[in-house]
Amino acid sequence: MKRVKLGHHYYYVVTPEELKGRNMRGKNVVLEGEIETKPLIEFLPMELPSWRTTFKLHGLSIEFAGSPCLGKGERVKVYGRFVGDGIIATAIETERALFTTEE
Numbered sequence: 001m002k003r004v005k006l007g008h009h010y011y012y013v014v015t016p017e018e019l020k021g022r023n024m025r026g027k028n029v030v031l032e033g034e035i036e037t038k039p040l041i042e043f044l045p046m047e048l049p050s051w052r053t054t055f056k057l058h059g060l061s062i063e064f065a066g067s068p069c070l071g072k073g074e075r076v077k078v079y080g081r082f083v084g085d086g087i088i089a090t091a092i093e094t095e096r097a098l099f100t101t102e103e
């Protein structure tokens with residue numbers, strides 16, 4: 001499988017079928033596609049206030065710690081760790097910007 005480097009980590013370039021067919025749980029992956037749902041951006045007013053963005057990509061739940069400027073129908077590349085039913089994203093790349101979060 002092809003791998004790409006972003007920051008200090010390598011990510012496997014995968015398709016939705018490869019995620020379902022292979023044992024990729026816990027691996028760093030990059031998945032490209034169109035956002036299927038309107039992104040939900042939540043403010044979390046805990047001790048350390050933060051933002052959480054969630055949306056669907058190829059039927060998978062994508063969760064990102066931050067508030068990227070994204071919309072339904074936008075083409076994105078999501079970099080993150082595959083957790084079985086979704087991806088915990090560390091970066092989201094669009095045609096116009098690269099949004100990253102600290103690990």
